[in-house]
Amino acid sequence: MMTFDIATIWAFIIAFAVFVYVVMDGFDLGLGILFPLFPAKADRDVIMNSVAPVWDGNETWLVLGGGGMMAAFPLAYAVLMPALYTPVIAMLIGLIFRGVAFEFRARTTQRESNRWDIAFAGGSWLATVAQGITLGAILQGIHVEGRHYAGGWWDWLTPFSILTGLALVVGYALLGATWLVLKTEGELRNKAYGLSWSLLFAMLGSIGAVSIATPFLHIQYAQRWFAWPNVILTAPVPLAVAAVTLLLLRSLARKQDNQPFFLSLVLFALSYAGLGISMYPYIVPQSITIWQAASPANSQIFMLFGVAVLVPLILGYTAWAYWVFRGKVRAGSGYH
Amino acid sequence: MFEGWDAVALARAQFAFTMSFHIVFPAFTIGLASYLAVLEALWLWSGREVFINLFNYWLKIFAVVFGMGVVSGIVMAYQFGTNWSAFSDKAGPVIGPLMAYEVLTAFFLEAGFLGVMLFGLKRVGHRLHFLATAMVAIGTLISAFWILSANSWMQTPAGYAFNAEGQFVAADWLKVIFNPSFPYRLVHMVLAAYLTTAMVVGAVGAFHLLRNQNLAGPRVMFSMAMWMATLVAPIQILAGDQHGLNTLEHQPVKIMAMEGHFESHKDGAPLILFGWPNESAGKVDYTVEVPKLGSLILKHSFDAPLAGLDTVPRENWPPVPITFWSFRIMAGMGFLILGLGLLSLLMRWRGKLYEFRLLHMFAVAMGPAGFVAVLAGWITTETGRQPFTVYGLLRTAESASPLAAPAVGSSLAAFIVVYFAVFATGAIYILRLMAQPPHQGEQGPERDVHARAAGITPTAGAVAAEGSAR
Numbered sequence: 001m002m003t004f005d006i007a008t009i010w011a012f013i014i015a016f017a018v019f020v021y022v023v024m025d026g027f028d029l030g031l032g033i034l035f036p037l038f039p040a041k042a043d044r045d046v047i048m049n050s051v052a053p054v055w056d057g058n059e060t061w062l063v064l065g066g067g068g069m070m071a072a073f074p075l076a077y078a079v080l081m082p083a084l085y086t087p088v089i090a091m092l093i094g095l096i097f098r099g100v101a102f103e104f105r106a107r108t109t110q111r112e113s114n115r116w117d118i119a120f121a122g123g124s125w126l127a128t129v130a131q132g133i134t135l136g137a138i139l140q141g142i143h144v145e146g147r148h149y150a151g152g153w154w155d156w157l158t159p160f161s162i163l164t165g166l167a168l169v170v171g172y173a174l175l176g177a178t179w180l181v182l183k184t185e186g187e188l189r190n191k192a193y194g195l196s197w198s199l200l201f202a203m204l205g206s207i208g209a210v211s212i213a214t215p216f217l218h219i220q221y222a223q224r225w226f227a228w229p230n231v232i233l234t235a236p237v238p239l240a241v242a243a244v245t246l247l248l249l250r251s252l253a254r255k256q257d258n259q260p261f262f263l264s265l266v267l268f269a270l271s272y273a274g275l276g277i278s279m280y281p282y283i284v285p286q287s288i289t290i291w292q293a294a295s296p297a298n299s300q301i302f303m304l305f306g307v308a309v310l311v312p313l314i315l316g317y318t319a320w321a322y323w324v325f326r327g328k329v330r331a332g333s334g335y336h
Numbered sequence: 337m338f339e340g341w342d343a344v345a346l347a348r349a350q351f352a353f354t355m356s357f358h359i360v361f362p363a364f365t366i367g368l369a370s371y372l373a374v375l376e377a378l379w380l381w382s383g384r385e386v387f388i389n390l391f392n393y394w395l396k397i398f399a400v401v402f403g404m405g406v407v408s409g410i411v412m413a414y415q416f417g418t419n420w421s422a423f424s425d426k427a428g429p430v431i432g433p434l435m436a437y438e439v440l441t442a443f444f445l446e447a448g449f450l451g452v453m454l455f456g457l458k459r460v461g462h463r464l465h466f467l468a469t470a471m472v473a474i475g476t477l478i479s480a481f482w483i484l485s486a487n488s489w490m491q492t493p494a495g496y497a498f499n500a501e502g503q504f505v506a507a508d509w510l511k512v513i514f515n516p517s518f519p520y521r522l523v524h525m526v527l528a529a530y531l532t533t534a535m536v537v538g539a540v541g542a543f544h545l546l547r548n549q550n551l552a553g554p555r556v557m558f559s560m561a562m563w564m565a566t567l568v569a570p571i572q573i574l575a576g577d578q579h580g581l582n583t584l585e586h587q588p589v590k591i592m593a594m595e596g597h598f599e600s601h602k603d604g605a606p607l608i609l610f611g612w613p614n615e616s617a618g619k620v621d622y623t624v625e626v627p628k629l630g631s632l633i634l635k636h637s638f639d640a641p642l643a644g645l646d647t648v649p650r651e652n653w654p655p656v657p658i659t660f661w662s663f664r665i666m667a668g669m670g671f672l673i674l675g676l677g678l679l680s681l682l683m684r685w686r687g688k689l690y691e692f693r694l695l696h697m698f699a700v701a702m703g704p705a706g707f708v709a710v711l712a713g714w715i716t717t718e719t720g721r722q723p724f725t726v727y728g729l730l731r732t733a734e735s736a737s738p739l740a741a742p743a744v745g746s747s748l749a750a751f752i753v754v755y756f757a758v759f760a761t762g763a764i765y766i767l768r769l770m771a772q773p774p775h776q777g778e779q780g781p782e783r784d785v786h787a788r789a790a791g792i793t794p795t796a797g798a799v800a801a802e803g804s805a806r
Contacts, residue, residue: 052451052455053451053452054451056447056450056451057448059406059447060439060443063409063410064436064440064443064444066413067413067435068439070417071428071429071431071433072436074424074425074427074428075425075428078422078424078425078428079421080417081416082417082418082421082738085418085737085747088417088418089418092410092411093750093751095407095410096408096754096758097754099406099407100407102403103400104761104762104765107400148421148738149738153739295428295503298509299433302433302509303437306436306437310440311440314448317445317449318448320448321451321452324451325455
């Protein structure tokens with residue numbers, strides 16, 4: 001049933017790029033989501049500085065996901081983008097506000113800086129809700145005729161897509177809170193622990209709600225998860241979620257600063273794998289498969305050389321950049 | 337809102353608007369990244385403090401510009417899908433891989449090393465820091481390589497075939513990448529970016545020299561910028577001429593529009609200096625022209641025949657007035673930059689480079705000249721490609737997404753509001769930074785926040801770790 005032809009390899013590459021984007025920009029969007037809960041300027045400076053050196057690299061994965069999809073699955077890109085027009089534009093606008101806030105708030109007086117704090121938080125919320133809605137809109141299916149999107153420009157808006165939009169806010173906020181546990185100390189870290197507890201339970205609720213709602217969207221989703229013998233392969237996913245949750249609860253209880261963030265990433269990876277199980281082999285659910293959308297083999301092969309050489313290199317120097325800025329970030333004028 | 341509007345026209349307006357904002361940032365960062373690498377290299381080599389002060393001074397400006405370039409660039413990457421989905425479907429197999437290579441070879445390189453370049457001087461040591469700066473500079477150039485290759489392929493498509501679905505597919509990737517107009521466009525654009533940066537750096541230097549002629553930082557930056565204008569402006573004019581000849585060979589209709597040649601000339605076409613192209617009448621009104629000079633420039637012979645737009649069906653005409661005028665603005669800016677370079681050379685020779693106030697005022701006025709030239713040049717080449725997205729093969733009207741006008745119009749309105757609010761504010765912050773001269777002991781963009789270099793250490797170890805940190 002699963003053949004490792006070049007289109008499948010590319011489906012995994014795009015899925016990988018989107019996943020790396022989701023977890024990496026996820027935690028820095030999560031910081032923006034949590035920003036209103038940290039009104040003190042000193043705390044906000046620490047929060048911003050914990051990601052200022054890396055946010056740009058995090059966002060580059062979004063460009064790889066989009067650009068890579070145009071290159072490897074142009075038909076899917078051409079159908080999905082007009083279908084998701086409004087949430088995609090909203091996401092871009094949100095990313096503009098939060099992206100410029102990093103430098104702008106450092107270049108301004110106190111009063112103007114407050115304005116860019118609002119832009120950072122508001123932009124992060126907008127981008128996250130829009131991304132979550134995008135996910136829901138893709139899962140619930142898109143009206144395709146021929147090689148075109150054939151629906152209206154509000155088709156994406158349903159109770160299900162709103163649910164996924166809010167679920168992603170919770171998920172990113174959890175990543176943001178556990179990132180703060182990892183990167184800060186003192187009162188700020190204690191507050192982040194408290195938030196991590198509540199957000200973990202909210203995240204579990206969200207995973208549950210989306211998991212329950214998804215099989216009702218299409219009979220194929222239900223069959224994929226519950227029909228025999230698929231269930232042998234799908235059952236471990238929820239079991240693993242339960243196991244990781246227990247580890248996460250334990251690390252929060254024992255205040256092991258460097259564990260909750262990485263366990264939250266695993267929780268995201270499992271949820272993401274669940275989405276992959278639901279969607280495969282469709283790239284536009286229930287209408288376009290990865291093979292129908294694939295660009296000609298010579299385009300995919302041409303790029304595969306680049307990916308094979310460059311992605312390991314990229315992961316290497318990205319890891320180095322994180323390593324340079326490792327450790328806790330502290331407030332106040334330090335030692336030069 | 338926007339009922340009854342033309343969705344394709346709105347989509348074109350949106351691309352033109354977002355692209356025009358975006359191109360300003362990379363045009364500046366390509367040049368500035370290279371300038372920063374040169375400044376840091378000079379500092380490491382000579383140890384002179386003025387170079388590190390200038391480096392930190394321009395690094396803060398670079399950080400703001402780069403951030404705006406990133407966020408406006410993400411919009412461009414997604415706009416191919418949102419507003420031009422038919423183009424993405426048909427040309428994606430050829431254009432997509434070029435852009436994917438841009439992301440893989442350039443964007444990640446820039447982003448990966450940017451953090452260390454901006455905030456890491458005190459963490460990684462001088463050599464590694466210089467490596468980071470060099471990587472960011474190289475990344476901007478690699479980015480220019482791929483995106484100009486993609487753009488040039490749309491102008492002069494080569495090495496392609498069609499598949500059963502009607503998509504463009506690559507028959508020969510080398511011919512796709514090194515398509516006929518690419519080398520010319522790459523050279524012309526990279527030189528333009530360098531000159532743009534030189535104009536900004538020169539204007540900032542001149543601005544502070546007008547206030548105080550003895551400041552070391554402004555003297556050095558003004559001198560460096562004027563060398564760039566003196567040496568590179570003539571090369572750029574030559575490169576532009578060669579690019580024009582290449583365009584005449586591969587996109588003659590664009591040249592007709594740029595030159596305002598509505599009529600064919602059997603024995604030598606004039607060079608129309610100014611005038612108002614009248615498309616409906618098919619002629620240029622109020623012309624100021626030099627007989628036969630057009631043929632001399634384009635064909636290197638006074639009497640060479642030159643075909644006009646009368647040989648081209650009207651539905652294949654680009655918008656002539658825009659192409660005609662934007663070209664003149666670009667060329668005019670180019671010659672003004674050359675003039676500034678030559679004047680500075682004269683004053684340098686007379687030993688009055690830092691004293692001659694008229695030169696400094698001229699340089700301040702020329703601060704935005706590079707941006708104007710770059711924008712006008714891009715408007716010339718992109719408008720001159722119309723009415724096609726892939727020249728001669730795919731019409732713009734057949735490239736757009738199947739969207740109704742209200743969707744495209746609303747997003748255009750949103751982008752206009754957001755771009756003006758955000759990027760105008762950014763411009764104000766940059767001008768504020770530029771209004772200060774570089775100081776002794778100038779600090780970079782790093783904040784007053786320091787992480788311990790001791791790695792992942794629990795809170796209990798905080799005090800000990802503080803002691804062991806640098």
